[in-house]
Amino acid sequence: MSRTETAGASVDDASGDEEFDPVGTLALIAVYFAILLIAWVYIYFIEFLGRDLVVVG
Amino acid sequence: MSDALEAEETFLDRYPAEAKVVRSAFLGSFLALTLGAIFGIIQTLHRTGIFRGLIDSSDYYTVLTAHGVFLVISFTVFFLVGLFTWAVVRSLDRPLVNIKITWTWYLLMAGGMTMTGISILAGLTDAIDMSADVLYTFYAPLQAHPLFYTGLAVFIVGSWLAGADWFRTWLAWREDNPGERIPLQTFMVLTTMIMWYIASSAVAASVLIFLLPWSLGLIESVNPTLTRTLFWFFGHPVVYFWLMPAYLLWYTVLPSIAGGRLFSDPLARVVFVLFLLLSTPVGIHHQYLDPGIAEGFKFISMTNTMFLLLPSLLTAFTVVASVEYGARQRGGTGVFGWLRSLPWRDPAFTGMMLAGLMFAAGGFSGMVNAGMNINYMIHNTIWVPGHFHLTVGTAVALTFMAATYWLWPQITNKPVYSRQIGLFQVVLWFIGMALMSNAMHAQGLLGVPRRTAEPEYSGFEYPVAFGGFEELNVQIAIGGTLLFLSTVLFIGNLVLTMGNPRVSGLAETIRPALSGPDDAPKVLDDLRIWVGIAVTLVVLAYALPLAAIINDGGLLGPGVGTYPVWIDTAVGALAEVAVPAAWSLVDALAFVGARLLEAAASGVMA
Amino acid sequence: MHIHAYEKIWLALSIVLILLLLGSVTYGAVGPGVAMVADSEAQIDANALDEDDRFAEPRVEQVGENEYEAYVVSYQFGFDPSPIVVPENSTVTLQITSRDVIHGFEVAGTNANTMAVPGEVAEITVEVGEPQEYGIVCNEYCGAGHHGMEGKLHVVTEEEFESEDGGDSE
Numbered sequence: 001m002s003r004t005e006t007a008g009a010s011v012d013d014a015s016g017d018e019e020f021d022p023v024g025t026l027a028l029i030a031v032y033f034a035i036l037l038i039a040w041v042y043i044y045f046i047e048f049l050g051r052d053l054v055v056v057g
Numbered sequence: 058m059s060d061a062l063e064a065e066e067t068f069l070d071r072y073p074a075e076a077k078v079v080r081s082a083f084l085g086s087f088l089a090l091t092l093g094a095i096f097g098i099i100q101t102l103h104r105t106g107i108f109r110g111l112i113d114s115s116d117y118y119t120v121l122t123a124h125g126v127f128l129v130i131s132f133t134v135f136f137l138v139g140l141f142t143w144a145v146v147r148s149l150d151r152p153l154v155n156i157k158i159t160w161t162w163y164l165l166m167a168g169g170m171t172m173t174g175i176s177i178l179a180g181l182t183d184a185i186d187m188s189a190d191v192l193y194t195f196y197a198p199l200q201a202h203p204l205f206y207t208g209l210a211v212f213i214v215g216s217w218l219a220g221a222d223w224f225r226t227w228l229a230w231r232e233d234n235p236g237e238r239i240p241l242q243t244f245m246v247l248t249t250m251i252m253w254y255i256a257s258s259a260v261a262a263s264v265l266i267f268l269l270p271w272s273l274g275l276i277e278s279v280n281p282t283l284t285r286t287l288f289w290f291f292g293h294p295v296v297y298f299w300l301m302p303a304y305l306l307w308y309t310v311l312p313s314i315a316g317g318r319l320f321s322d323p324l325a326r327v328v329f330v331l332f333l334l335l336s337t338p339v340g341i342h343h344q345y346l347d348p349g350i351a352e353g354f355k356f357i358s359m360t361n362t363m364f365l366l367l368p369s370l371l372t373a374f375t376v377v378a379s380v381e382y383g384a385r386q387r388g389g390t391g392v393f394g395w396l397r398s399l400p401w402r403d404p405a406f407t408g409m410m411l412a413g414l415m416f417a418a419g420g421f422s423g424m425v426n427a428g429m430n431i432n433y434m435i436h437n438t439i440w441v442p443g444h445f446h447l448t449v450g451t452a453v454a455l456t457f458m459a460a461t462y463w464l465w466p467q468i469t470n471k472p473v474y475s476r477q478i479g480l481f482q483v484v485l486w487f488i489g490m491a492l493m494s495n496a497m498h499a500q501g502l503l504g505v506p507r508r509t510a511e512p513e514y515s516g517f518e519y520p521v522a523f524g525g526f527e528e529l530n531v532q533i534a535i536g537g538t539l540l541f542l543s544t545v546l547f548i549g550n551l552v553l554t555m556g557n558p559r560v561s562g563l564a565e566t567i568r569p570a571l572s573g574p575d576d577a578p579k580v581l582d583d584l585r586i587w588v589g590i591a592v593t594l595v596v597l598a599y600a601l602p603l604a605a606i607i608n609d610g611g612l613l614g615p616g617v618g619t620y621p622v623w624i625d626t627a628v629g630a631l632a633e634v635a636v637p638a639a640w641s642l643v644d645a646l647a648f649v650g651a652r653l654l655e656a657a658a659s660g661v662m663a
Numbered sequence: 664m665h666i667h668a669y670e671k672i673w674l675a676l677s678i679v680l681i682l683l684l685l686g687s688v689t690y691g692a693v694g695p696g697v698a699m700v701a702d703s704e705a706q707i708d709a710n711a712l713d714e715d716d717r718f719a720e721p722r723v724e725q726v727g728e729n730e731y732e733a734y735v736v737s738y739q740f741g742f743d744p745s746p747i748v749v750p751e752n753s754t755v756t757l758q759i760t761s762r763d764v765i766h767g768f769e770v771a772g773t774n775a776n777t778m779a780v781p782g783e784v785a786e787i788t789v790e791v792g793e794p795q796e797y798g799i800v801c802n803e804y805c806g807a808g809h810h811g812m813e814g815k816l817h818v819v820t821e822e823e824f825e826s827e828d829g830g831d832s833e
Contacts, residue, residue, distance in 0.1 A: 020571060022378035026669045027392045029374055032417060033676055039421055044687050048431045049695055053773035055433055056696045057788030115807035192804050196765050281765055281780055323664050346777045348785035352701040363681045370677040374670055428688050430697040433774040437767050437802035504771035506802035511810040517798025520772050576665045609706050615782040616708035620764050
């Protein structure tokens, strides 16, 4: 028997059979997603495409 | 910890021989960290113009080579082999097959790195006619001393034997446990090592077939685009080789420290399989601005690179959810309120969380690096080191340091000297890096190049945006100084820890996943399938570009010279004088010969 | 395999993000027409640049109405020609190579940026606007004197360009 995660069933589980819903994680990650989107639009369309000497060929 | 049954023994109690290997690997790693940090602070203060009294600008590149090689090869990989040895032995709950083989690979790696290290450091003194100021990427036709390449080759062979050692241990386990799922930590080690075998084959080929023979004078020239492409074949997956040990810790150790459990074992497996498949066929994204590679190949590489975001984004969710579960178990409530219920006083926890937060920020600058045409804006600017100081310099390095506070007692039975100093140290790293990396990104947008001793130029001034060039230099210097102090605290705390007496009762436990391995499809554990797909993807991504490069420029290049950095300047100067002199002699002889011929011819005519 | 509903949402959002990134880059290529440095030019012998009709004499040449080509050689530790002088509001194609080691060619603070690899010729075309002086830096480590390697790009008025062109045979 390995001393590992595979020993799953044998350990006490406070949450029982009820599924755990990571609401907080979903909220945090949604904020991260929004930041990524805004930052990308800024850096690509304003910072990059707005520069001098765009390479066209 | 609640799992009293498991927690009776530390790793040292149960596997003293293996614990010694892990300790030795970590000590090698921390020695490299110390050297790297010393070179880091010299470099930061020199580059920003705060203090240039210690080294000449021409020696800056020796320091930079040492900083790069010691930190991203030596510090990271030695920590990795220690951690992976611990993870395999712990999760399979059996000793390594043959500890002599284990010490063999350790000595090979240590010996190789010593050779490479000597060849680099010799560049600081004129007394030894040796140098390897070629930076971590060693782009030909700049040429290092042969010892540099030899050491790298020996080091890589050592790492291959290490992988073989873990594979053999797993195979022995499988014989005794037919039909059982591969324990998660071992699964992570094996998939990472398969990726490493595929990736490092290219750099080994580049070194053994081209660079080493060339540095020994056996072949006359190399094809710079070819050796560069072979480097990046290895150079991108090596990023994941640094990162996978950190992921292993985030998935398997961090949730337990937070009082939670891994949210999903199956998804962790999927993530590691995705890294195995996608890490390698992406290297050309480091060569977006290279001539000699068609745009189509660059686009394919970008597509693969963007999909490589997927496993990291999935990791963000799984790891945060696992930690949130811990917070809820500890009585945390609310959408964001649970964050208050986490063990923020624990340096191992806080360090890993801050590392993860930095990685999220690094994810953004990585997206920019991966975007094919936006690369024009930031390619080879200091934006790029700004990015990888968030990823390898914090996500990886800070996780390793934080994990040491948790793991070191397990392999020594000695409690950490001061957890308060530990906590202060990890927060200091975060603050230092936030300052330094942010300013580096901003300077990159101004067009300030990376890899230079003096980024200010006589002929022009940088534009002012996000703060001026000088002001950002000060931020970089302050950040770099804080990072150095943080390293000193880390090493100091560890040295004092070594002085502590051995005690019992330090054993920590790793709790099983909420959704265990039985929920994962069996096919995930069939490594042969993933090896097959990974190799196929690499062939698809690289066969045509490599064929085109060899077809266009030849194996040994289209007539490119050799530029050794290791030949003594006196010899170099002599050569510079001697070669034109020799040519003038040849010219003169030819002239005289031609005249004689002419005279003879006219004589005959007459 | 069991995947939590929230994680499925995140997976979908992640794929949307990846497609958005790929979409932006494709838009940049198709809309504003940003093109990549590629393998458009054949390899050359870096040890025999003086036999190449472009790089034997690094220079700026008019190749069409309002179209110019600049042949630039990078070397340890400088660029030739320097300054690169071109007239305002023109289309300039830069062909850049190296006669020794790998260099970088970056017009600081702009998008004109490429590697200069010995044996290869990098070709980028840019549209220049009003008269302006830009700095050029080598952004790849190329040896002990790397930090001194810089050049200039001067965008000048038509008249200045004519007079300089007339006055200087280069």
